[in-house]
Amino acid sequence: MFDYDPTRIGERSAPRSHEIEKGAIRRFAEALGEKNSIYFDEKEARAAGFPGLPAPPTFPFTLPPHPIPGVRLPQAGIIHGEQEFIYGRPICAGDIITVSAWLDNVKVRQGHLGSMTILTIMRDGLHQNGDIAFQSRSIVIVTEEVQRDVEA
Template structure:
């Protein structure tokens, strides 16, 4: 179903690690650690600035992959793994893009399920890697049938 999309990537999209958004994100996950929200703590830290929580890249845009059409509902979030070269600094620009890594299918108790493996990259303004995010999207038989109609 999505095998022909393997290897395709989106264009880079500029994002900013905005202070107010970091605070709201930290509040939403229930982790108001001072390194995320207190400016004095950030200034005195080894980073010289506040940093964003590890799962913060979920709010970043990473562009659309041409030809990839996913349904707006019914998908299952299967897995998500982050790897960091360094923390995200508050107020820095981050350029993100996505790549389709793999697609495979397995037979389940309710029919065939598709597994779409994607990888997002976040780079600084000089193109140096800051983080990667690997995720798996599960497409159930019900969603697969609805897409073919």
């Protein structure tokens, strides 16, 4: 099912907290093919000035928010058009990051394959002390074909 309520643009999801674990950081870094030892060795991380293992830059993508008010995306067929991160204080093992998300903008455009609904979804993550860990902007595209498929 795909649906969005334009009157709820800007309304944040309920906050969702994630405890950042060493194993999750190591597995994510390994999956990226990361070779930098700061992601695997606590001594190396501390020598580099981190309080513990730091998370790789795109790690916040693994920290899901609660559902965004007024937005239901299809389970399959959406296009991930763009992703941008702005970083605050680094995320490290042992941190508790609280994430929320909101629908920031919706555009409907005509393309060569029919109409496309383009959603801008914002997320932010805060450290346990309130410092900003990250803010992200995602562009999600739902094509007319996907909309028809989920309505059938």
